[in-house]
Amino acid sequence: MIGRKNVGRASPLFLVLVGLGFFFATYNLLTMVIHNRWKGVPDGLDGGSFSDLMLRMPENVKTTEGTKLLFHVALTATDAPYNKWQCRIMYYWYKKLKDLPGSDMGGFTRVLHSGSPDNLIDEIPTFVVDPLPAGLDRGYIVLNRPWAFVQWLEKATIDEEYILMAEPDHVFVNPLPNLGHGGHPAAYPFFYIKPAQHEKIIRKFYPEEKGPVTNIDPIGNSPVIIKKPLLEKIAPTWMNVSLRMKDDPETDKAFGWVLEMYAYAVASALHGVQHVLHKDFMLQPPWDLEIGKKFIIHYTYGCDYNMKGELTYGKIGEWRFDKRSYLGGPPPRNLSLPPPGVPESVVKLVKMVNEATANIPDWETE
Numbered sequence: 001m002i003g004r005k006n007v008g009r010a011s012p013l014f015l016v017l018v019g020l021g022f023f024f025a026t027y028n029l030l031t032m033v034i035h036n037r038w039k040g041v042p043d044g045l046d047g048g049s050f051s052d053l054m055l056r057m058p059e060n061v062k063t064t065e066g067t068k069l070l071f072h073v074a075l076t077a078t079d080a081p082y083n084k085w086q087c088r089i090m091y092y093w094y095k096k097l098k099d100l101p102g103s104d105m106g107g108f109t110r111v112l113h114s115g116s117p118d119n120l121i122d123e124i125p126t127f128v129v130d131p132l133p134a135g136l137d138r139g140y141i142v143l144n145r146p147w148a149f150v151q152w153l154e155k156a157t158i159d160e161e162y163i164l165m166a167e168p169d170h171v172f173v174n175p176l177p178n179l180g181h182g183g184h185p186a187a188y189p190f191f192y193i194k195p196a197q198h199e200k201i202i203r204k205f206y207p208e209e210k211g212p213v214t215n216i217d218p219i220g221n222s223p224v225i226i227k228k229p230l231l232e233k234i235a236p237t238w239m240n241v242s243l244r245m246k247d248d249p250e251t252d253k254a255f256g257w258v259l260e261m262y263a264y265a266v267a268s269a270l271h272g273v274q275h276v277l278h279k280d281f282m283l284q285p286p287w288d289l290e291i292g293k294k295f296i297i298h299y300t301y302g303c304d305y306n307m308k309g310e311l312t313y314g315k316i317g318e319w320r321f322d323k324r325s326y327l328g329g330p331p332p333r334n335l336s337l338p339p340p341g342v343p344e345s346v347v348k349l350v351k352m353v354n355e356a357t358a359n360i361p362d363w364e365t366e
């Protein structure tokens with residue numbers, strides 16, 4: 001036992017140690033910087049490196065010991081078969097990991113922006129919202145996301161104080177803590193979102209008096225964990241900015257498929273909100289090779305390999321897993337596993353898809 005006297009004497013050193021402990025804990029938590037690991041140029045997007053991104057650590061990141069602040073998982077989706085099978089897999093892994101140690105996952109909602117219920121409403125908790133009025137999305141369906149969030153936040157009763165914005169091609173691979181805990185939203189840095197390289201365009205939506213374009217985070221809306229009141233402020237602006245960007249031919253051409261990501265980044269900056277960038281939020285096979293301590297597998301890129309286990313990106317592989325092979329309906333159960341030599345991230349993804357599809361009733365009838 002340590003006597004009172006000793007405690008008194010030891011306390012300055014103790015405080016220093018505690019201080020250092022917090023420093024390292026915070027430092028580790030925030031080590032999402034961002035080295036140049038990208039070996040390819042996925043999806044025809046500009047290649048690039050993370051090294052030009054700056055990690056901004058807001059001054060008042062705090063840890064509040066002992067409180068568990070849950071976040072609500074909000075998955076925006078349509079009723080297209082392509083979206084449905086992904087949502088079912090996503091929800092399966094949410095249920096499996098939700099109550100594991102380290103998870104701060106609360107409730108789950110599929111925010112269905114097709115305007116009417118579909119046949120999954122008994123399987124997955126669902127909130128139906130309206131799509132944009134006909135023609136407004138100009139064929140760019142993801143413009144419906146901000147509008148979906150605006151409606152859901154306004155009309156739904158959400159118990160949790162934080163929201164995770166998720167997408168159908170996400171699967172939880174490790175229990176996800178509330179990375180946004182402490183009031184600063186958490187986001188994943190995308191190497192191809194480069195506001196500083198599009199200054200002229202960004203300035204149409206983010207006027208100079210708001211500050212430097214470097215205030216704009218290299219992110220999209222997902223994955224992001226954010227406090228509900230902040231998202232309630234950002235969502236209408238996000239919708240407005242995305243519609244104005246789509247309306248402006250130069251911006252539409254420059255941003256293409258990632259326009260709505262830029263719109264979220266700009267909208268949050270317009271509200272003075274900065275995100276803490278977490279490189280470990282997500283991994284993206286086939287570029288990220290290992291699962292490690294990352295939380296979400298994002299299977300947006302095709303995984304093509306020859307039988308020697310070599311990546312043949314952009315060329316259909318002898319073995320492949322690509323979500324786009326299943327545009328019209330779900331993949332079959334029990335997909336063949338990749339050949340030896342294929343990275344852990346890809347093997348794990350296929351095993352997780354197989355486990356989900358084996359356990360979801362009536363899988364192939366969807």
Ligand SMILES: *[C@@H]1O[C@H](CO)[C@@H](O)[C@H](O)[C@H]1NC(C)=O
Nearest residue numbers: 237239240241242243244247
């Ligand atoms: C966006 O907001 C501006 C100013 O608040 C408004 O004038 C404009 O009509 C809005 N645009 C859209 C597409 O909602």
Ligand SMILES: *[C@@H]1O[C@H](CO)[C@@H](O)[C@H](O)[C@H]1NC(C)=O
Nearest residue numbers: 333334335336337338354358
């Ligand atoms: C899955 O497929 C493999 C062959 O690829 C087969 O050996 C195995 O029995 C199948 N498992 C189930 C549960 O159908």
